[in-house]
Amino acid sequence: MKTALFLVIFLCFGAFKAQGNLQFNQVINTAFTGTNTTAVTVPAGKVWKIESCMLSSVSNSYAYMLYNGVYYNMRQQLSSAHNVNFPFWLASGTTVTFGGNGGGSGGMVSILEFNIIP
Numbered sequence: 001m002k003t004a005l006f007l008v009i010f011l012c013f014g015a016f017k018a019q020g021n022l023q024f025n026q027v028i029n030t031a032f033t034g035t036n037t038t039a040v041t042v043p044a045g046k047v048w049k050i051e052s053c054m055l056s057s058v059s060n061s062y063a064y065m066l067y068n069g070v071y072y073n074m075r076q077q078l079s080s081a082h083n084v085n086f087p088f089w090l091a092s093g094t095t096v097t098f099g100g101n102g103g104g105s106g107g108m109v110s111i112l113e114f115n116i117i118p
Contacts, residue, residue, distance in 0.1 A: 022047065022114040031108050032063070034100035039066075041095045048111050050088040055100070055107040063107050066097040074098075075107070092116065 025046065042048050053063050053074040063074045067090075090096060100106045 020116045020118045023117050025113045025115045028111040028113055029108055030098070030111065031106060032098040032100065033106035034061075037097060037099070039095045039097045042090050042092050044092055045116050046092055047114050047116060048090040048094075049114065050086060050090065051110045051112060052086055053107060053109050062101050063109075064099055065109075066099070067094070074109075 028048075030040070050065075055061055055063055055075055065072045065074050065088075098109055
């Protein structure tokens with residue numbers, strides 16, 4: 001009886017599906033400068049996982065991400081300022097801008113891109 005009940009419950013819940021699975025697509029290493037104002041959008045059917053951010057300067061520089069109208073400090077040299085906790089996920093259709101504190105200071109963001117498989 002317990003086995004039959006388990007099978008019925010298992011089959012009922014087995015019919016429900018999640019929103020989709022993720023399949024690795026590519027690694028994106030995108031450079032940015034302190035004066036970068038170009039927004040990037042996560043393509044349709046994809047999600048991005050931001051893994052890390054590196055700066056090209058050893059001085060007191062910083063990198064930020066503009067996301068939904070809010071600036072997030074991604075990395076800061078020579079400071080104990082709070083940084084984004086990586087990884088940071090971005091949904092399909094999300095638009096973000098990466099930048100630095102000007103003066104030519106910049107860096108690189110490492111992103112993993114995944115396909116959404118229905």
